[in-house]
Amino acid sequence: MAMALLKSSKIVSAVSPSLGVFPIRASSWWTEVKMGPPDPILGVTEAFKRDTNPKKMNLGVGAYRDDAGKPFVLDCVRKAEALIASKQLDKEYLGIGGLGDFSNSCAELALGSNSEVLNSKRSITVQTISGTGSLRIGANFLSRFHTGVKDVYLPKPSWGNHTPIFRDAGMQLKSYRYYDPATCGFDSAGALDDISKIPEHSVILLHACAHNPTGVDPRPEQWKEISEVIKKRKLLVFFDMAYQGFASGDIDRDAWAVRHFIEQGHNILLSQSFAKNMGLYGERVGGFTVVCADAEEAKRVESQLKILIRPIYSNPPMNGARIASTILTTPELRSIWLGEVKAMADRIIKMREMLVTNLKSEGSTQDWQHVTDQIGMFCFTGLQSEQVERLSKEFSVYMTKDGRISVAGVTSGNVGYLAHGIHQVTK
Amino acid sequence: MSLFAEVPLAAPVAVFKLSADFRDDKDPKKVNLGVGAYRTDDSQPWVLPVVKKVEKLIVEDGSLNHEYLPILGLPEFRSSASKIALGDDSPAVKENRVGAVQCLGGTGALKIGAEFLRRWYNGVDNTSTPIYVSAPTWENHNAVFAQAGFTDVRPYHYWDAAKRGLDLSGFLGDLEAAPEHSVFVLHACAHNPTGTDPTQDQWKQIAEIMKRRSLFVFFDSAYQGFASGCLDKDAWAVRYFVSQGFEMFCAQSFSKNFGLYNERVGNLTVVAQDPENLARTLSQMEKIVRVTWSNPPSQGARIVATTLNSPELFQEWKDNVKTMADRVLLMRAQLKAKLLALGTPGTWEHITEQIGMFSFTGLNPKQVEYMVKEKHVYLMASGRINMCGLTTKNIDYVAESIHETVTKVQ
Numbered sequence: 001m002a003m004a005l006l007k008s009s010k011i012v013s014a015v016s017p018s019l020g021v022f023p024i025r026a027s028s029w030w031t032e033v034k035m036g037p038p039d040p041i042l043g044v045t046e047a048f049k050r051d052t053n054p055k056k057m058n059l060g061v062g063a064y065r066d067d068a069g070k071p072f073v074l075d076c077v078r079k080a081e082a083l084i085a086s087k088q089l090d091k092e093y094l095g096i097g098g099l100g101d102f103s104n105s106c107a108e109l110a111l112g113s114n115s116e117v118l119n120s121k122r123s124i125t126v127q128t129i130s131g132t133g134s135l136r137i138g139a140n141f142l143s144r145f146h147t148g149v150k151d152v153y154l155p156k157p158s159w160g161n162h163t164p165i166f167r168d169a170g171m172q173l174k175s176y177r178y179y180d181p182a183t184c185g186f187d188s189a190g191a192l193d194d195i196s197k198i199p200e201h202s203v204i205l206l207h208a209c210a211h212n213p214t215g216v217d218p219r220p221e222q223w224k225e226i227s228e229v230i231k232k233r234k235l236l237v238f239f240d241m242a243y244q245g246f247a248s249g250d251i252d253r254d255a256w257a258v259r260h261f262i263e264q265g266h267n268i269l270l271s272q273s274f275a276k277n278m279g280l281y282g283e284r285v286g287g288f289t290v291v292c293a294d295a296e297e298a299k300r301v302e303s304q305l306k307i308l309i310r311p312i313y314s315n316p317p318m319n320g321a322r323i324a325s326t327i328l329t330t331p332e333l334r335s336i337w338l339g340e341v342k343a344m345a346d347r348i349i350k351m352r353e354m355l356v357t358n359l360k361s362e363g364s365t366q367d368w369q370h371v372t373d374q375i376g377m378f379c380f381t382g383l384q385s386e387q388v389e390r391l392s393k394e395f396s397v398y399m400t401k402d403g404r405i406s407v408a409g410v411t412s413g414n415v416g417y418l419a420h421g422i423h424q425v426t427k
Numbered sequence: 428m429s430l431f432a433e434v435p436l437a438a439p440v441a442v443f444k445l446s447a448d449f450r451d452d453k454d455p456k457k458v459n460l461g462v463g464a465y466r467t468d469d470s471q472p473w474v475l476p477v478v479k480k481v482e483k484l485i486v487e488d489g490s491l492n493h494e495y496l497p498i499l500g501l502p503e504f505r506s507s508a509s510k511i512a513l514g515d516d517s518p519a520v521k522e523n524r525v526g527a528v529q530c531l532g533g534t535g536a537l538k539i540g541a542e543f544l545r546r547w548y549n550g551v552d553n554t555s556t557p558i559y560v561s562a563p564t565w566e567n568h569n570a571v572f573a574q575a576g577f578t579d580v581r582p583y584h585y586w587d588a589a590k591r592g593l594d595l596s597g598f599l600g601d602l603e604a605a606p607e608h609s610v611f612v613l614h615a616c617a618h619n620p621t622g623t624d625p626t627q628d629q630w631k632q633i634a635e636i637m638k639r640r641s642l643f644v645f646f647d648s649a650y651q652g653f654a655s656g657c658l659d660k661d662a663w664a665v666r667y668f669v670s671q672g673f674e675m676f677c678a679q680s681f682s683k684n685f686g687l688y689n690e691r692v693g694n695l696t697v698v699a700q701d702p703e704n705l706a707r708t709l710s711q712m713e714k715i716v717r718v719t720w721s722n723p724p725s726q727g728a729r730i731v732a733t734t735l736n737s738p739e740l741f742q743e744w745k746d747n748v749k750t751m752a753d754r755v756l757l758m759r760a761q762l763k764a765k766l767l768a769l770g771t772p773g774t775w776e777h778i779t780e781q782i783g784m785f786s787f788t789g790l791n792p793k794q795v796e797y798m799v800k801e802k803h804v805y806l807m808a809s810g811r812i813n814m815c816g817l818t819t820k821n822i823d824y825v826a827e828s829i830h831e832t833v834t835k836v837q
Contacts, residue, residue, distance in 0.1 A: 028674060028699060028700035028701070028704040029548060029643070029674050030547065030674070030699060030700075030704040030707060030708045031704065032547070032551065033547045033704070033707045033708055033711055034707065034711070035706070035707045035710050036707075036710035036711050036713060036714045063494060063495065071492045071493075071494050072492075073492050073493060077493070081486050082486065085482065085483070085486050088474075088479075090471075090472035090474055091472065091474055091478075091686055091687055091688050091689050091690065092464060092472050092688055092689060093464065093682075093688045093689050094689050095443065096440070096443070129531065129719075129720035129721075129724070130720070130721065131721075132717075132718075132719070132720055132721035133719070133720045133721075136718065136719055136720070145431060145433075145434050147433065161717060161718070161721070164714075164717065164718045165718045168718040275495075279492075279493055280493050281493055281494055281495045282493050282494055282495050282496050282722070282724065282725035283493055283724055283725060283726060284720065284721075284722075284723070284724040290431075292431060293431070293432070297431055297432070297434070299436065300431070300434045300435065300436045300437075301431055301434055303436050303437035303438075303439070304434055304435075304437050306437070306439075306440070307437045308574075310440060310534075310567060310570060311534070311538065311567060311570035311571045311573075311574040312531075312534070312535070312538050312574070312719065313530075313531035313532060313534050313535040313538065313691060313720070314531075314532055314534040314535075314567065314691075315532075315689070315691070316531075316691065317531070317689065317690050317691040317724040317726065317727065318689035318690060319690060319724065319726035319727070320493075320724065320726070
């Protein structure tokens with residue numbers, strides 16, 4: 001008995017009555033709570049902040065920066081906000097599935113305006129808490145209703161948060177080959193080989209465009225092959241589209257894979273985020289779509305999604321969804337947006353080109369083709385961890401250990417310095 | 428064959444179905460006493476004047492952007508929100524053992540708290556810890572804790588239908604009988620759906636047993652300020668428990684008292700024994716947030732933080748809150764007076780004894796059905812009415828409807 005008391009700090013308070021006084025805070029409920037591991041990307045940012053070198057560069061940031069290195073609020077967003085403010089809307093609860101105007105325009109953006117799926121009303125789209133919230137609802141839905149295998153196959157590598165999200169929802173994680181470090185490109189043979197062996201009715205997650213973290217996307221012909229193999233294996237496809245418009249600058253081009261798969265008969269799950277392509281990061285704007293067999297099934301699925309959502313946050317936030325839907329459904333604003341998202345994508349593409357040009361001017365003889373072949377915010381440079389370490393210590397250039405850089409952190413003002421540093425550690 | 432062929436059609440959430448039915452009703456006399464949102468005397472939603480003012484400041488502030496908030500939320504929101512609950516001079520705050528997580532409304536705060544408790548409380552991943560919720564309670568309490576993985580969500584005695592008041596002996600009895608370390612979800616004020624709160628003396632009795640029996644305190648505070656019109660008065664129970672040395676959670680919602688329903692502004696206040704335990708607890712909550720919504724929405728938190736951190740705006744907000752609370756109190760007084768004047772059978776003291784947005788009228792399901800179908804007065808099957816649905820224009824009709832219902836239907 002005494003040993004048990006010594007071991008359990010929770011029971012200490014029960015011993016004290018003999019002292020005639022109740023100790024106010026004898027022990028804590030949380031003594032056994034472990035300190036959570038530090039976030040690796042946060043670690044990069046912390047080190048960057050401490051660095052006093054005026055030339056320092058933070059290439060860990062997963063948010064767009066303009067050519068002056070500043071956060072960018074889109075003009076269409078400001079205009080939409082002014083428009084919304086003038087309407088003096090109320091703040092009543094949205095429905096569990098969110099703002100209808102938003103869900104509709106969000107789905108239409110992904111699937112296209114003449115989508116057979118939308119015309120036959122055989123899909124359901126709910127507003128979610130950006131991409132993370134969308135993936136989480138999807139994971140919960142799969143965990144509860146997916147009668148197939150509880151395995152979710154992720155590309156290797158994938159966004160760091162995919163695994164914890166699906167795991168926390170009760171799914172098992174597996175992977176398929178994706179990135180080829182030898183070429184810094186797409187491992188088509190490896191991917192097709194692995195996918196062809198995935199047990200039927202498993203879930204396969206695909207990045208629709210601008211793969212995170214590698215920036216490596218399959219070409220259309222490669223997507224077609226992937227679709228065929230997936231069909232043969234009868235897998236359930238879950239697309240994660242966090243960069244529509246942001247990758248190539250063209251929203252239809254970036255949605256090509258999603259639309260192709262639907263045309264090929266895959267009834268997909270789809271997560272969308274408007275964090276990057278509308279710069280609405282902190283407003284948490286996203287959508288989750290399930291393409292169903294028919295309208296009746298879509299209604300049943302919708303009812304169950306609501307049951308999943310209600311005990312998490314009841315209903316989603318209005319502000320960002322209202323901004324996004326105003327932009328998407330107001331022709332002048334939509335037009336401005338398309339121009340702005342193209343400008344962001346173009347700046348990224350330009351920085352990629354400038355980096356390669358500068359590396360060549362530095363005298364680098366390495367093959368940097370992948371820097372311009374890759375697409376989107378991130379670039380897997382191919383740098384090894386010792387080189388990454390040297391870059392941070394000798395040049396104050398910070399990136400994650402896997403050699404991933406956020407091209408959004410590169411500007412015309414610092415791209416030369418970056419090329420210089422990379423050349424020094426790779427020559 | 429679709430993978431989702433076997434997905435059943437789920438029943439709609441009752442309170443939203445009620446609103447939908449109300450919307451479809453063509454009767455000009457219809458009254459909606461369902462959903463819990465404030466309405467003006469013209470039956471309109473009310474965006475608080477201070478909120479309008481602050482929103483304008485935000486839209487016009489060119490220096491603000493839409494960057495990600497930290498995972499735990501806007502720091503100036505979290506700290507000021509916790510101070511609202513615990514008081515500016517809270518010793519726990521001064522001792523740096525109070526932390527907070529900005530969440531998606533009160534629901535989100537309950538969710539993060541529940542997920543944390545399931546992982547780290549009473550052992551690791553102990554899903555069998557009993558979770559006690561009041562009988563009755565807000566219907567989503569059950570789902571929040573069940574979805575977080577808890578397998579044993581139980582009721583504790585609360586509402587005494589016969590005397591239309593608090594079943595104190597039943598409540599205290601359940602506290603005495605609960606397994607040690609059970610979690611009790613307590614309504615900080617303006618109990619939903621009954622509107623019946625323990626008195627200060629009764630709270631002291633509750634606290635004494637919870638301390639002695641090592642029961643976990645999880646406050647749900649969705650109506651601070653909205654209940655009595657006074658923030659400090661409505662926070663008395665929460666502050667009393669802190670003064671008694673409890674480590675506890677308080678899920679705060681700013682939906683009603685700021686009228687920010689759709690911006691999802693909530694705060695999970697965590698009171699720990701010391702800063703070190705607090706730090707570890709918050710670090711684990713961060714991990715939970717990351718796999719749920721990554722980081723919270725910024726608009727609503729900005730509005731609240733700006734308001735709470737400015738003396739003039741804070742005062743204006745308090746006035747706005749009192750406006751809402753006072754209208755509710757007036758409707759309570761008038762409804763009771765009219766029922767008494769009509770000679771409606773039964774006792775109606777509870778209408779003015781109860782507090783906050785809701786009142787448990789005592790109407791039974793058959794009477795509720797009559798009210799809805801015959802009188803087009805919409806209320807929950809439990810007999811719960813939202814006092815905010817009453818106005819000087821419809822109160823006579825509602826009183827008459829209740830009178831007719833109670834006399835015709837037993």
